[in-house]
Amino acid sequence: MSNKFKIIASVIFGCVIVTTFTVREICRDWLLDSAREQAENQLLTYVVDIRRVLASYKYLPYLITEQESVTAVLTNPQASMTQLKHTLTQFDKAANTKGWYLLKPDGSLLISSRHNANWDAHKAANITANLRNKNGELDNDKGVLTSSYIANGTANYYLSLPINHSGKLIGIAVIKVDLTALSEPWLAANEFILISNTKDQFFLSSHPQISATEMNKRGTNGIKARQLSNDANIFHWKINNNDYQVQQVQLDDLKWHIYYLTPLSNLYKTVDMAGFITAILMSLLLSILLYRHERRQKLYSNAALKQMITGTNVGLVLLNDDRSISYINPTAMHYFGLNNDDDNRLYASQLLSQQHDNKNIIEQLNNLSVVPTLTGIEVFAHNHQGQSFPALLSITPLAWSQQRGSLMTFVDISKRKRAEHALSQANAQLETRIQETTAKLYTAQEELLLSSKMAALGRMSSAINHELNQPLTGIRTLLSSNMLFLEQGNTKILRSNMALIDKLVTRMLSMTAQLKVFAFNRPERLIATSITDILTEVFTLQESKLTNVNIKVDVPDSLPQVLAEPHRLHQVFANLISNAAAAMQHTSQPQLFINASLIKGVIYIKVTDNGSGVDDDALAHLFEPFYTSKKIGEGLGLGLAITANIMRDMQGEITAHNNQYQAGMTFTLSLQASRSD
Numbered sequence: 129m130s131n132k133f134k135i136i137a138s139v140i141f142g143c144v145i146v147t148t149f150t151v152r153e154i155c156r157d158w159l160l161d162s163a164r165e166q167a168e169n170q171l172l173t174y175v176v177d178i179r180r181v182l183a184s185y186k187y188l189p190y191l192i193t194e195q196e197s198v199t200a201v202l203t204n205p206q207a208s209m210t211q212l213k214h215t216l217t218q219f220d221k222a223a224n225t226k227g228w229y230l231l232k233p234d235g236s237l238l239i240s241s242r243h244n245a246n247w248d249a250h251k252a253a254n255i256t257a258n259l260r261n262k263n264g265e266l267d268n269d270k271g272v273l274t275s276s277y278i279a280n281g282t283a284n285y286y287l288s289l290p291i292n293h294s295g296k297l298i299g300i301a302v303i304k305v306d307l308t309a310l311s312e313p314w315l316a317a318n319e320f321i322l323i324s325n326t327k328d329q330f331f332l333s334s335h336p337q338i339s340a341t342e343m344n345k346r347g348t349n350g351i352k353a354r355q356l357s358n359d360a361n362i363f364h365w366k367i368n369n370n371d372y373q374v375q376q377v378q379l380d381d382l383k384w385h386i387y388y389l390t391p392l393s394n395l396y397k398t399v400d401m402a403g404f405i406t407a408i409l410m411s412l413l414l415s416i417l418l419y420r421h422e423r424r425q426k427l428y429s430n431a432a433l434k435q436m437i438t439g440t441n442v443g444l445v446l447l448n449d450d451r452s453i454s455y456i457n458p459t460a461m462h463y464f465g466l467n468n469d470d471d472n473r474l475y476a477s478q479l480l481s482q483q484h485d486n487k488n489i490i491e492q493l494n495n496l497s498v499v500p501t502l503t504g505i506e507v508f509a510h511n512h513q514g515q516s517f518p519a520l521l522s523i524t525p526l527a528w529s530q531q532r533g534s535l536m537t538f539v540d541i542s543k544r545k546r547a548e549h550a551l552s553q554a555n556a557q558l559e560t561r562i563q564e565t566t567a568k569l570y571t572a573q574e575e576l577l578l579s580s581k582m583a584a585l586g587r588m589s590s591a592i593n594h595e596l597n598q599p600l601t602g603i604r605t606l607l608s609s610n611m612l613f614l615e616q617g618n619t620k621i622l623r624s625n626m627a628l629i630d631k632l633v634t635r636m637l638s639m640t641a642q643l644k645v646f647a648f649n650r651p652e653r654l655i656a657t658s659i660t661d662i663l664t665e666v667f668t669l670q671e672s673k674l675t676n677v678n679i680k681v682d683v684p685d686s687l688p689q690v691l692a693e694p695h696r697l698h699q700v701f702a703n704l705i706s707n708a709a710a711a712m713q714h715t716s717q718p719q720l721f722i723n724a725s726l727i728k729g730v731i732y733i734k735v736t737d738n739g740s741g742v743d744d745d746a747l748a749h750l751f752e753p754f755y756t757s758k759k760i761g762e763g764l765g766l767g768l769a770i771t772a773n774i775m776r777d778m779q780g781e782i783t784a785h786n787n788q789y790q791a792g793m794t795f796t797l798s799l800q801a802s803r804s805d
Contacts, residue, residue, distance in 0.1 A: 136418065140411070140414045140415075140418065143410065143414060144407050144410045144411055144414065147406060147407075147410045148403045148406050148407045148410065149403075151402060151403060151406040152399055152400075152402065152403040152406075153357070154357070155398070155399050155402040155403070156395070156396075156399045157356040157357045157358065159395050159398060159399065160356060160362055160373065160392075160395070161356055161358060161360050161362075163373055163390050163392075163395060164360065164362050164373065164375070166390075167373060167375040167388050167390045168375055170319075170388060171375045171376075171377055171386065171388040172377075174319075174321060174386070174388065175377060175379070175386060178379070178386070179379075182274075182305070182382075185223070185225070185287055185303065185305050186272050186287060188219070188223055188225070188228075188287065188303045189272055189287050189288065189289035189301040189302070189303055190272075190289065190301075191219055192216070192219075192228065192230060192289070192291075192301035192303075193289060193291050193301055195212060195215060197209075197211055197212045197215075198212065198230065198291065198299070198301075199291075199293055199298070201230070201238070201239065202230070202232075202238070202291060202293070202298040202299040203293060203298060209238075209239050212230070212239055213239050213240075213241070216228040216229075216230070216239060216240070216241035217241040219241065220241035220242070223303075224306060225303055225304060225305055225306055226304040226305065226306045227240060227241055227242050227303070227304040228240070228241040228302070228303050228304075229241070229247070229301075229302040229303070229304070230299060230300075230301060230302075231252070231255065231299060231300040231301075231302055232299060232300075233297050233298065233299060233300065234252070234256070235249075235251075235252030235253065235255055235256040235300070236252060237252075238299065251284070251286075254275050254284075254286070255275055255286055255288050255300065255302055256300070257275070258273040258274075258275055258288065259273065259288070259290055259297075259300070271289065272287055272288070272289045273287070273288050273289070274286070274287060274288075274381075274382060275288060284304065284331075285304070285305045285307050286302055286303065286304050286305070287302070287303045287305060288300055288301065288302045288303075289301045289302075307331075307332050319334050319335070319388075320334060320335045320337075320338060320372065320388070320389035320390070320391065321333070321334040321335075321386065321387065321388055321389070322334075322338065322340070322343060322386075322387040322389070323384055323385070323386055323387075324384065324385045324387070325383065325384060325385075326383040328347070328348060328385070329344055330343040330344050337368070338367060338368075338389070343367075346367070350365050350366055350367070351363050351364075351365050351374055352364055352365070363375075363376075364392070365389065367389075370391065370392075370393060371391075371392040371393070371396070372389040372390060372391055372392060373389070373390040373392055374387060374388070374389060374390075375387070375388040375390075376388070440457065440459060441459055442459060442537055442538070442539055443456075443457065443459045443460030443462075443463045443464075443519075443537065443538035443539070443540070444456070444457040444459070444460055444535065444536070444537055444538075445457075445460050445476070445479070445535070445536040445537075445538070446526075446533060446534075446535055446536075447476050447533050447534040447535070447536060448533050449496070449532050449533055450496060451475050451476045451477070451493050451494070451496065451534075452473065452474070452475055452476075453474045453475065453476065454533065460538055463509065463511065463517075463519070463538055463540055464479055464509065464510075464511045464512060465511040465512040465513050466512060475493075476493045476534075476536060477490045477493045477494055478510075479509055479510065479536075479538075480493075480507055480508070480509060480510060481507075481508040481509065481510040481516040482510070483508050483516070486507050486508055489502070489505065489507060489521070499525045499532075499534060500523050500534070501523060501524065501525060502521060502522055502523040503522050504520050504521075504522055505520070505521045505522070506518060506519075506520060506521075506541070507519055507520075507521045509521075509538060509540075517540060517542050518540075518541050518542055518545050519538045519539060519540055519541060520537075520538070520539040520541055521536065521537070521538060522536070522537045523535070523536050523537075524537075596636055598669070598702060598706065599632040599633075599635055599636050599669075600636075602628070602632050602669045603629050603632050603633070605672060606625045606628055606629050606632075607629070609621075609625060610622055610625050610626070613625070628668065628669075631665070632669070635695050635698065653693075654691040654692055654693060654778060654779070655691070655692070655693070655694070656689040656690070656691065656802035657689055657690055657691070657692040657693075657694045657697055657802075658689050659683050659687070659689070659690060659724055659731075659733065660681075660683050662694065662697050662698050662701055663681060663683075663701060663722065665698060666698060666701045666702050666705055667679070667705075669702065670702065670705050670706060670709065673705075673706065673709040673710075674705070674709055674720070676718060677709060677712060677718045677719070677720050678717070678718065678719045678720070679719075679720045679721075679722075680719070680720070680721045680722070681722045681723075682721075682722070682723035682724070683722070683723070683724045684724070684725075687724055687725075687726055687731065688726065688731070688801045688802050688803075689801070689802040690731050690799040690800065690801060690802060691778070691779070691799060691800045691801070691802050692778045692780075692799055693777075693778060696774045696777070696778065697774075697778070699770070699771075699774060700771050700774055700775065700782075700797065701735075703767045703768065703770070703771045704735045704771065704795050705720070705735070706767070707767060707768070708720055708735065708737035708739060708793075710739075711737055711739025711740050711741070711792070711793070712737055712738065712739040712740075712792075713739075714740065715738055715739055715740075715791070717738075718737070718738065718739070719737070719738050720735070720736070720737050721734075721735075721736045721737075722734070722735050722736075726801060729800065729801050730798050730799070730800060730801065731798070731799050731800075731801050732796060732797070732798050733796070733797040733798075733799070734794055734795070734796050734797075735794065735795045735796075735797070736787065736792065736793070736794040736795075737792045737793060738787070738790055738791050738792040739791065739792045739793065740791070740792075741786045741787070741791060741792050741793045742786070742793065744786070747784060747785065747786070750768055750784055751768050751769055751771075751772040751782070751784075752769060775797065775799075778799060779799075779800060780797060780798050780799040780800070781797075781798045782795060782796065782797050782798075783795070783796045784796070
């Protein structure tokens with residue numbers, strides 16, 4: 129499978145996924161919004177039904193108060209209650225309620241339409257609570273009042289009416305309404321409706337799949353809000369692994385909350401179906417577009433191929449299986465002197481000259497049992513004017529439709545052959561000149577080699593002279609001082625100076641020994657070396673050059689020693705401090721600052737001066753041999769080059785840069801820390 133096909137397949141798959149996802153989102157939001165609007169309208173319809181049904185019960189308490197025997201029973205304990213009880217029983221059956229009650233002012237039961245009334249103080253308290261005013265006293269001026277509460281998981285809904293006589297409350301007429309009358313039509317319509325009281329306790333459910341008792345355990349915390357693409361807000365509730373869209377409203381007079389639930393399972397199936405159909409349609413559409421694109425590309429490629437074959441500068445000849453020519457492009461026709469009027473029944477062997485060099489190729493073309501395969505073979509072609517010309521021949525087997533054949537390509541190399549002949553003659557002449565010039569070069573090379581040896585000897589002598597001058601100067605200074613101390617009889621300082629002279633002589637011997645190290649390019653063994661000890665020796669030897677220089681050294685005592693060759697590290701510090709002193713000759717307040725620090729096992733030593741510094745262009749050549757900014761006779765430019773070589777031999781590095789905020793330069797040395805410390 130080609131990379132192009134993989135990319136196209138990935139693009140198509142990505143487009144299908146994105147389009148399907150987008151359509152699913154749009155379809156789902158549209159369906160959810162439609163379901164929301166439909167649920168809102170349906171909820172308003174059910175609210176009207178609830179109020180209508182409850183309103184139909186509201187006149188019933190008046191039927192009790194209109195009975196003539198009610199006042200007598202409530203005011204005369206000796207009055208007969210048989211007739212009134214029978215009347216209440218008849219009313220209960222006719223109204224399809226769940227009980228008609230006549231209560232005393234304190235809420236205790238006097239007469240009931242039910243033989244087993246199950247009246248208790250809890251029911252009495254709920255009924256009389258609505259009749260009490262702010263002071264807690266019974267108020268006989270109120271009309272029909274409603275009381276709803278849940279007891280033992282059962283909803284209780286009562287209509288109560290105070291009964292007055294001579295401006296005094298003498299009793300309470302109570303009717304218990306059967307709320308199943310509300311849910312029966314909803315159940316028949318397979319609607320999901322929940323009703324809760326002011327304490328968010330559900331007391332009525334319209335569908336057996338969602339019981340009020342179960343919902344009281346679950347609560348309303350599961351209701352989640354979601355914003356649609358049109359900025360509309362919807363609420364959904366997951367109950368028993370089923371999603372429902374929720375619409376709710378509060379009845380202010382009853383303090384009820386009515387929840388209308390719309391199952392979303394069918395809606396999700398519709399969304400999935402829409403996504404599936406979209407994916408199929410999108411796949412078909414993209415496949416059709418891809419097919420048309422490929423077809424157009426194929427037609428374009430064929431046209432471009434034909435144009436390329438026609439316009440190419442290479443002769444192309446298409447052969448049939450019997451080696452006859454089926455097509456020949458204009459370039460090949462020009463090569464062989466053919467035109468459109470010539471007989472098309474030509475064979476491949478007729479295009480080649482009958483020279484002995486072409487004999488094997490002609491035999492292969494005439495042998496129909498073998499398909500020849502050639503690449504870049506030089507042959508002599510034959511045109512119809514009887515002339516032969518050199519050409520490069522290639523033969524490639526081809527197969528198209530149900531046919532087989534070969535493609536012959538010819539490239540006229542007449543110009544190249546003429547150029548090769550001319551080049552061969554030029555090469556012969558050039559070979560003669562080269563031999564003459566080579567003899568002269570041998571002579572010049574011997575002279576140049578002798579000059580190079582002399583120049584190398586001079587550079588080596590200068591380097592040795594440069595490196596030995598410093599300790600010799602120190603010895604000379606110490607000897608001059610010893611003459612004075614000898615006259616003064618100061619033997620202590622004499623011994624000290626003689627010890628320094630001995631060290632300098634030893635160091636000179638070490639420097640001469642280094643010639644062997646440089647010759648073989650192998651450093652001496654690296655040992656733990658103290659930075660402070662080396663600096664102390666260098667400052668003592670360079671004392672005369674540093675008379676007016678303010679020197680600050682910051683090398684912490686806790687800093688480990690470095691891995692180095694002591695005498696070569698001494699040479700590095702001596703070169704840097706000597707160069708710094710020379711650079712600060714014309715500085716009014718010369719300062720030399722040396723500090724060292726340890727970072728990840730590497731000790732970095734910085735030597736900073738406030739001298740004249742160097743140009744930025746000179747920084748790149750600072751460590752090259754014989755590069756110097758000093759006057760003739762003051763130095764050969766080997767000091768920093770030798771310093772850089774010594775640092776490399778000690779597995780270290782040296783860098784230099786001009787100071788950023790003050791005059792002068794900073795040289796940074798990096799060496800490995802000794803692990804023995």
